Amino acid sequence: xxxxxxxxxxxxxxxxxxxRARRPASFNDSIxxxxxxxxxxxxxxxxxxxxxxxxxxxxxxxxNPLFNPEGGFEKSRHGxxxxxxxxxxxxLVLETQDHVANIADFSLQSIAHVLKVYAKRIDIHRQNPLxxxxxxxxxxxxxxxxxxxxxxxxxxMAIPVNPVRVHNKVIGAKRYYxxxxxCLMCDLVRQEIKDGRRIVSMNQDFIAIVPFAARFPxxxxxxxxxxxxxxxxxxxxxxDQLAQIMKDVLTRYKKYLNDPAYNYxxxxxxxxxxxxxxxxxxxxxxxxxxxxxxxGFERGTGFYISPIPSEMAAGYLKEE
Amino acid sequence: xxxxxxxxxxxxWTLIEVATSKPATQYHREKKALQNPDICPFCPTKEHLxxxxxxxxxxxNSQPNTPGWSVRTFPNKFPALADREYLNKEGLxxxxxxxxxxxxxxxxxxxxxxxxxxxxxxxxxxxxxxHYQERFIHLAKDKRFKYVxxxxxxxxxxxxxxxxxxxxxxxxxxVPKYVLEEIHGADHYYQINKRCVFCDIVAQEVQxxxxxxxxxxxxxxxxxxxxxxAFETWILPKNHGHDFAKADQATLDQLGAILQRVxxxxxxxxxxxxxxxxxxxxxxxxxxxxxxxxxxxxIPKLTRSVGFEWGTGLHIVPTxxxxxxxxxxxxx
Numbered sequence: 001x002x003x004x005x006x007x008x009x010x011x012x013x014x015x016x017x018x019x020r021a022r023r024p025a026s027f028n029d030s031i032x033x034x035x036x037x038x039x040x041x042x043x044x045x046x047x048x049x050x051x052x053x054x055x056x057x058x059x060x061x062x063x064n065p066l067f068n069p070e071g072g073f074e075k076s077r078h079g080x081x082x083x084x085x086x087x088x089x090x091x092l093v094l095e096t097q098d099h100v101a102n103i104a105d106f107s108l109q110s111i112a113h114v115l116k117v118y119a120k121r122i123d124i125h126r127q128n129p130l131x132x133x134x135x136x137x138x139x140x141x142x143x144x145x146x147x148x149x150x151x152x153x154x155x156x157m158a159i160p161v162n163p164v165r166v167h168n169k170v171i172g173a174k175r176y177y178x179x180x181x182x183c184l185m186c187d188l189v190r191q192e193i194k195d196g197r198r199i200v201s202m203n204q205d206f207i208a209i210v211p212f213a214a215r216f217p218x219x220x221x222x223x224x225x226x227x228x229x230x231x232x233x234x235x236x237x238x239x240d241q242l243a244q245i246m247k248d249v250l251t252r253y254k255k256y257l258n259d260p261a262y263n264y265x266x267x268x269x270x271x272x273x274x275x276x277x278x279x280x281x282x283x284x285x286x287x288x289x290x291x292x293x294x295x296g297f298e299r300g301t302g303f304y305i306s307p308i309p310s311e312m313a314a315g316y317l318k319e320e
Numbered sequence: 321x322x323x324x325x326x327x328x329x330x331x332x333w334t335l336i337e338v339a340t341s342k343p344a345t346q347y348h349r350e351k352k353a354l355q356n357p358d359i360c361p362f363c364p365t366k367e368h369l370x371x372x373x374x375x376x377x378x379x380x381n382s383q384p385n386t387p388g389w390s391v392r393t394f395p396n397k398f399p400a401l402a403d404r405e406y407l408n409k410e411g412l413x414x415x416x417x418x419x420x421x422x423x424x425x426x427x428x429x430x431x432x433x434x435x436x437x438x439x440x441x442x443x444x445x446x447x448x449x450x451h452y453q454e455r456f457i458h459l460a461k462d463k464r465f466k467y468v469x470x471x472x473x474x475x476x477x478x479x480x481x482x483x484x485x486x487x488x489x490x491x492x493x494x495v496p497k498y499v500l501e502e503i504h505g506a507d508h509y510y511q512i513n514k515r516c517v518f519c520d521i522v523a524q525e526v527q528x529x530x531x532x533x534x535x536x537x538x539x540x541x542x543x544x545x546x547x548x549x550a551f552e553t554w555i556l557p558k559n560h561g562h563d564f565a566k567a568d569q570a571t572l573d574q575l576g577a578i579l580q581r582v583x584x585x586x587x588x589x590x591x592x593x594x595x596x597x598x599x600x601x602x603x604x605x606x607x608x609x610x611x612x613x614x615x616x617x618x619i620p621k622l623t624r625s626v627g628f629e630w631g632t633g634l635h636i637v638p639t640x641x642x643x644x645x646x647x648x649x650x651x652x
Contacts, residue, residue, distance in 0.1 A: 002401055002420030004493070012497055015400050015420055066322055066335055066628075066636060079524045080517070081545045082326040086335065137627035145626030155628070161324055161333045163632035184414065191413045212415045265631030288630060295479025296471035297400070297488070299619060300598030301496030305400050 003309075005213040009172040009184060010165075014213040015305045035149050037099045042151040044097045051091060056110075057117050058094040059156070065090040066157070073130045073160060087130055089158040093117055094151070101150035102140065102259070104250035111243035118156070118266060119232035125158040126232070126271055133166060133270050134158045136231075141261025143290040166270055170277055177280040185282030186227050197311040200318060201248045205241040208249050210314040215304035216292060218257060218313045220249050222285040229281040231268035246285075252317045253289055261290040324634075325546035329505040329517050330498075334546045334635045342550070342638040344589045344647050347622045355483040357433040362484035364389070364431045371395045374425065375455060377447050390444070391451045392428045399424035400490060407464055407493055423459055423491040427452065433484050436474070438583035445576030446569075453572060455489055457565050460604045465491040467499065467603045470564075475594025478621040495603045502600060503612055510611035518613030519560050530642040533649060534581045538574040541582045543641035543648070550623060550639040551590060551648065553582050555616040562609040564601040579616065581652065586620055588651040594621040 003016045037043065049061035061069075067088030074085045095103060095114045103111060118136040125134045138154040139146040176184035192198055192209050200220055201208040208222045222245055228234035235242070253260055264287040269277055298304050322337045361369035364387035373384050373394045382388025395403070401422025408419040429437055429448055440448065452470060459468045472487040473480035480486075509517040525531055525542045533541045533553055541555045555578055561567065567575065579597075586595065601614035629635055 002399075004401075004418045004420050006416040008414050008416070013494060017398075017400055017420075064340075066337075068321070078545070079528070080328045080520055081524075082328075084324045086322040086324060133632065135628060135631045137631050139626045143624065145624040157628055157632075159632065159634065161326075161634070163634060164332055165631065165633035168633075187414050191415075195413075212412075263627035263630055265627050267631065286630070290624075293477060293479045294625070295473045296596035296598050297469060297490060299596050300471050300498065300600065300617070301469055301492075302498035302501070303492075303496055 007211065007213040008176070008188065010168045011172065012213065012215070013303045014215055015303065016309050017305055017307055040099055040149055040151050042094050042149065042153060043099055047094060054117050054120070055113065056097050057113060059117065059121065060092045060094065062090040062092050062155070067159060084160060087160050089125060089131075089156070091121060091156040093121070093136075093154045093156060095154065096152050099151050101152055102250070102254065103138070103152050103154075104247060104254050106152070106247070108240065108243045108247060111247055112239040114154070115235060115239050115242055115246070118154075119235045121156045122232040122268065125156075128158070130160050131158045132161055132272055133163045134268075135163065135265060137263065137265040139261075139263055141259075141290065143261035144263045146261070162270065162272075166267060169267065170270065170273055170281055173280040173282070174277065183227055183280060183282050185223055185284065189223055189225055198314045200252065200314050201245050203241050203245055205238045206245045208245050210310040210317070212310055214306055214310045214313065216288050217306060217308045218253070218289045218291065218317060220287045220317075222246065222249065222287070224283065227279075227282055229269040229278050229283060231266050231283045234283070249287060249317075253287075256317055256319060257289055257291070263288050263290065327544070327546040328509070328521065330501045331505060332546070332548075332633065334548055334637060336547070336637045336640060338640045341640040341643045343643070344551070344639075347550070347590065347593075360433055360482070360484050362426075362428045362482060362486060363433050367392075370426075371397055375451070375458075377451055387431075389428075389431065391430070391448055393425050393451070393455055396424040396426050396488070401492070418493060421464055421493050423462070423465070423489070425455060425459070425489045427455065427487040427489065429485040429487055436485050436583070436587070437472070438580060438587045440580055442573070442577050442580070445580045446573045449572040449576040449579075450569070452487065453565065453567065459489060459491040460565060462491065464493060465604060467492045467495045469496060469598065471596065471598035473594075473596050475592075475621065478594035478596050480594075499600055499603065503602075503609070506609075506611045506613070516560055516611050516613050518556060518615065522556055522558055531645045533585060533645050534578060534652065536574050536578050538571055539578040541578055543645040545641060547637050547641045547644075548635040549619045550637055551586065551620045551644045552641075553586075553618045553644075553648070555579060555582065555618065556613065557615070560610075560613055562602040562612045562614060564599055564614045567614075575616075579618075582618055582648075585648045585651050586618070589647050590620055590622065595619060596621065 005014050051059045067086050067090045069089045073087045076083045122134045125131050135157045198209045211221050266285050268283045269281040321339045324333050326333050367385040371394045375393045376389040377391040378389050380388045401420045403423050404421050407421045469490045506517050531542045597618040599616050602609050
């Protein structure tokens with residue numbers, strides 16, 4: 001019998017179609033593609049628009065920026081519609097000088113370095129009062145929306161408006177804190193450790209779980225076991241542990257899901273609300289393997305139909 | 321240069337590449353995976369391969385589960401939700417769970433395997449809309465269900481594995497998040513302006529003209545100012561109405577006509593692309609809602625969502641809605 005589960009943070013329901021569960025290999029039908037190395041625009045020496053170099057990691061302006069650091073902030077209206085211009089920033093983080101596609105194949109030290117660069121870029125954009133949010137994220141593989149170039153990279157987007165998905169998480173976190181005087185994610189971490197069935201990986205500072213109400217098969221959330229609302233402000237001292245758990249999860253994807261496309265997104269607290277949500281909000285990283293397609297039901301309702309229960313997905317990812 | 325636009329109903333920002341807009345021809349076309357009609361369980365004479373029908377349009381008075389139907393509805397063999405009597409709710413620590421009680425029906429929209437909704441004529445569309453409404457009303461009467469979601473997936477990348485034209489109904493034990501967000505946004509607007517925000521959108525779109533795809537006496541189809549997807553098209557009744565179930569036959573006739581036009585124009589502009597559409601209407605037994613306005617949203621599947629969209633909820637739209645509407649109009 002199918003089950004309907006609710007995500008406690010954003011009140012989103014997910015239908016878990018237990019009777020349709022499939023083996024993990026049967027999800028991934030995308031074939032990894034690549035350009036020849038000599039045509040890679042991201043290998044050393046061919047990059048343009050360099051902003052800053054952090055040892056082997058280079059940060060560039062995107063060639064087709066969606067947000068632009070030039071010019072000020074302009075608001076206008078068109079009848080009942082509101083418009084603002086795209087002030088902000090859109091940066092590309094080239095994670096390696098070598099033509100390596102998947103960050104899962106990096107050394108722990110190199111991954112930790114990439115994670116530190118995210119924090120540095122977030123802190124730089126934080127100083128611009130027009131910026132409401134900075135998202136550090138990765139599209140890996142064509143099905144995840146990336147161009148077919150096998151050179152590991154991620155993106156930093158600084159935006160001048162409220163990101164609705166993070167905003168909904170802030171609202172959920174505040175609502176929970178008001179009734180319990182405790183952080184929801186701290187409670188969630190305690191319950192997940194006690195339960196154990198949805199844990200994919202765990203170390204001293206972090207836990208990686210398949211969320212109870214996962215939207216997608218093999219979706220994973222990495223949550224710090226310490227409370228902090230801001231990724232960049234709290235990374236220091238934890239970067240090696242975060243690198244270890246990221247590498248572990250992404251290597252498990254590669255091994256058990258046949259090198260799928262994936263996205264990951266760092267969900268840190270929005271800047272403007274910061275002073276008031278330090279106790280309530282708890283930063284985390286969402287990782288979504290792109291194995292299924294979003295259809296009319298999901299688009300129309302905002303609810304998801306997951307073809308595999310979270311416990312079973314975590315079980316497959318834990319297989320030795 | 322891209323610009324950020326805000327949807328006036330749910331106040332959701334979207335990023336539209338206005339200056340460097342991408343025309344229809346530059347989108348990747350899905351390779352059509354042709355299915356062998358001989359093994360299609362939705363074709364006439366294969367009725368025994370599906371669960372028993374619960375309703376059908378049979379103009380020749382033929383027997384249930386035999387050929388002769390024009391539209392045929394049966395429960396999904398692989399339902400997302402099961403039709404059980406008891407709705408069991410429980411809390412597991414900080415988590416909430418309920419049993420998956422609901423209904424999931426498939427509506428086969430036309431007998432010929434290759435025929436798409438875009439190919440139907442006005443009288444076939446009229447019969448189909450009437451049938452959609454009858455099934456919707458039937459499921460909405462069930463006290464266990466709070467909302468009935470009517471939707472369609474066409475094409476593999478829109479999530480459909482079956483080629484034969486079909487729509488779906490899923491009856492849910494709770495009101496969908498997106499519908500609630502629209503209702504809350506519309507209620508908020510109504511409290512300030514004392515007008516329905518959707519009626520105001522219709523008025524502005526009629527005045528602006530540039531985003532209109534097609535209109536008829538009772539409906540307007542347009543690419544929304546703050547679209548989330550390239551070539552996204554909404555169909556709104558021109559007159560205020562909160563409940564699809566209350567639409568009369570004349571309205572259903574016009575709905576069928578405009579929906580078919582939109583799909584036909586998409587087919588000729590975007591080369592038989594995959595798409596989804598779904599109906600947003602007032603939840604079951606909510607009474608009259610002066611601020612809510614039922615409508616259909618049609619979304620061609622042309623792009624892949626990226627990490628930025630998952631992480632922020634801001635959509636990136638490569639085509640200006642005015643350009644999309646113009647291209648769709650030019651192909652009528």
